[in-house]
Amino acid sequence: MRWSFESQNSAELPCQGAEGPGIARREFLRFVAGSPLLLSALSAAAAETVLEAVSQVGSSAQESRLLAAAADAINVFDFEAVAKRNLDPAHYTYLSMGVHDEFTLRANRDAFGQVKLRPRRLVDVRDLDTSTEVLGTELSCPIILAPAGAQKAFHPQGELAVARAASRMDHLQILSTGTSVRIQEVAAARGAPIWFQLYTSRHWPISWLQLREAEDTGCPVVVLTVDQTGLGRNRDSLHRYRRRHNAECQVCHQSLGEKIQRGTDALGLDLRDLIQDSMILDWNVVDRIRKETSMKLVIKGILTHEDARLCVEHGIDGVVVSNHGGRAEDSGLSSIEALPEVVAATNGRIPVLVDSGFRRGTDVFKAIALGASAVCIGRPYLWGLAAFGQEGVEVVLAILRREFETIMTEMGTPNLSAITPAHVRVAEAT
Ligand SMILES: Cc1cc2nc3c(=O)[nH]c(=O)nc-3n(C[C@H](O)[C@H](O)[C@H](O)COP(=O)(O)O)c2cc1C
Numbered sequence: 001m002r003w004s005f006e007s008q009n010s011a012e013l014p015c016q017g018a019e020g021p022g023i024a025r026r027e028f029l030r031f032v033a034g035s036p037l038l039l040s041a042l043s044a045a046a047a048e049t050v051l052e053a054v055s056q057v058g059s060s061a062q063e064s065r066l067l068a069a070a071a072d073a074i075n076v077f078d079f080e081a082v083a084k085r086n087l088d089p090a091h092y093t094y095l096s097m098g099v100h101d102e103f104t105l106r107a108n109r110d111a112f113g114q115v116k117l118r119p120r121r122l123v124d125v126r127d128l129d130t131s132t133e134v135l136g137t138e139l140s141c142p143i144i145l146a147p148a149g150a151q152k153a154f155h156p157q158g159e160l161a162v163a164r165a166a167s168r169m170d171h172l173q174i175l176s177t178g179t180s181v182r183i184q185e186v187a188a189a190r191g192a193p194i195w196f197q198l199y200t201s202r203h204w205p206i207s208w209l210q211l212r213e214a215e216d217t218g219c220p221v222v223v224l225t226v227d228q229t230g231l232g233r234n235r236d237s238l239h240r241y242r243r244r245h246n247a248e249c250q251v252c253h254q255s256l257g258e259k260i261q262r263g264t265d266a267l268g269l270d271l272r273d274l275i276q277d278s279m280i281l282d283w284n285v286v287d288r289i290r291k292e293t294s295m296k297l298v299i300k301g302i303l304t305h306e307d308a309r310l311c312v313e314h315g316i317d318g319v320v321v322s323n324h325g326g327r328a329e330d331s332g333l334s335s336i337e338a339l340p341e342v343v344a345a346t347n348g349r350i351p352v353l354v355d356s357g358f359r360r361g362t363d364v365f366k367a368i369a370l371g372a373s374a375v376c377i378g379r380p381y382l383w384g385l386a387a388f389g390q391e392g393v394e395v396v397l398a399i400l401r402r403e404f405e406t407i408m409t410e411m412g413t414p415n416l417s418a419i420t421p422a423h424v425r426v427a428e429a430t
Contacts, residue, residue: 070388070395075403076359076380079396083154083386091153095382098326099234104333105326108357111334114427115366123412128405132416134351134373135221135296135318137193140170141401142416143364145393146325146355146376147197147223147300149178154386161385163189165393169401174223174376177210187217195221197300198289199228202280211293219295223320226281227301227328234330286314298353301328303338305345312349318373319346321354325378336367340426343371361403368416369424 066082067073084092098105130141145166152158159181166173167190175186177199187194196214200207214222290297299311300320311319321335321342322328335356343352354367355376364375377400384392413419 067387070384070391073395073399076383076396076399079380079383079387079392082388082392083383087154087386091386095154095379095386098330099328100236100330102326102330104323104328104330107332107334107337108323108326109359111336112357112360112363112366115336115370116425116427117362117366117369117407117411118423118425119410120412120423123414125409125412125414127414128408129415130401130405130408132374134172134353135298137172137195137220139172139374141404142368142372142374143171143397143400143404144353144374144376145171145173145381146378147174147176147225148378148382149176150180151382151385152180154382155389157389158385159186160189161390162381162393163187163194165381165384165390165397166194167191168390169394169397171397172374175219183213183217183219187219193218193220195219195223195298196295197223197225199225200281200285200289204288207289208292211289211295215293215295221298221317222289222293222295223298223300224286224289225300225324226286227322227324283310283314286316290315302342303331303333303335305341308342308345308352312346316350318351318353320376321352321372322376323356325356336363336370339367339370339372361400361405361407364400364404365407365411365413365419366424368419369421370426371421 066085067078070079073079080096083095087095132139132142134142145162150158151162155161159175159179163173163186165171172195173186173190174195174197175183176197179186183194183196194217196210196217196219198207198210198214211222286297286299296317298318298320299316301322301324302308302311302319303321303323308319319342321339323331323333323335323338335354339352339354346352351373352371353374353376354372355378358364358367358375358377359380367375377396380400381393381396384394384396386392388395408414408419411419411423413423
């Protein structure tokens, strides 16, 4: 264990012999800083020196709480502080932000508290099996890496590091339209089929080219994201941040516009400013994609039974219940709350996946019990990536897997089909 805590509680302090004079100095400085009488007795310069020293003690304590190695992590949250330290503040803001008041971002976590577990005892769980199958893709565990754009903003190896981790840990990777590495390279690094996530453009040739490229690379499934209108006006924290820091993305990583431009240079079109900001999405576009591609079509961003029913009517192969990790509209509606109505509306005809706020094996268990076929994670693996590259992603997956296996054991469910709605009780909203 390489953790080093600085305890506020003297009863929990490590033995004086190990830290002796350092602790005594810290305690003394804190004592002086916390006493207005003593501070006022010092000269202004001396008081400032004490306050400065105390703030440095605080920040080195903060630093010493960070993981020194991926293997030291106890849970996935441990990676976030390291990611924050490693990343350029603009990239960290992009990674962590929600929208507007971040009601949805918080709801994604809080809502898990409303789903209680009903454990069954005395079940033989020695042959635990976490495997399943979704749309023809075999999963060794129902935890999937959600699409996330521009991963080179988080680590120089970006999507390649994630693909290698996915390969070692045997998890499905969904590659974003905004990938910072070419799809062919990512697929080769993964060594097994990946799914491709599509953001459409109102300029059909762009979407068409992307569909062709994904098909040619052997992607069996395209995941169409429908919860981003592209206007991006609700990203308060990002806009506030950009008032102070307005470096061009190209300084450290490629923007989505740049990437797509590269792909469409051959057409002689300047499409840079037409990406996303002009996205128009309706059922006509969905039907067109449905007709144009032989890949299975999954829609990501469904939150209501009305839209879930329309998906079935339009011949969609699967849905992802998602609020984009609290980055779409600030509805305050968590994904886990929305899941049951989507499951009821689709009624077993198509698989229902879910993401947004999943951080624990118990969260994954709750979703499976409520009818999800699998769960996607976003920020946890991006924290792992930003903190320790490929190894960070691997450890994040290993922790979640271990937690999921633990809760399956505790709940008396030896395999996924043994997990049923009877294993959860959803508290009434107050
Ligand atoms: C930094 C970041 C970039 C993302 N980029 C995309 C993207 O390009 N396409 C997409 O469909 N979803 C994108 N998402 C949303 C994720 O696919 C997923 O829905 C979300 O992260 C799940 O919530 P979680 O982060 O709480 O696990 C992104 C999320 C984050 C945090």
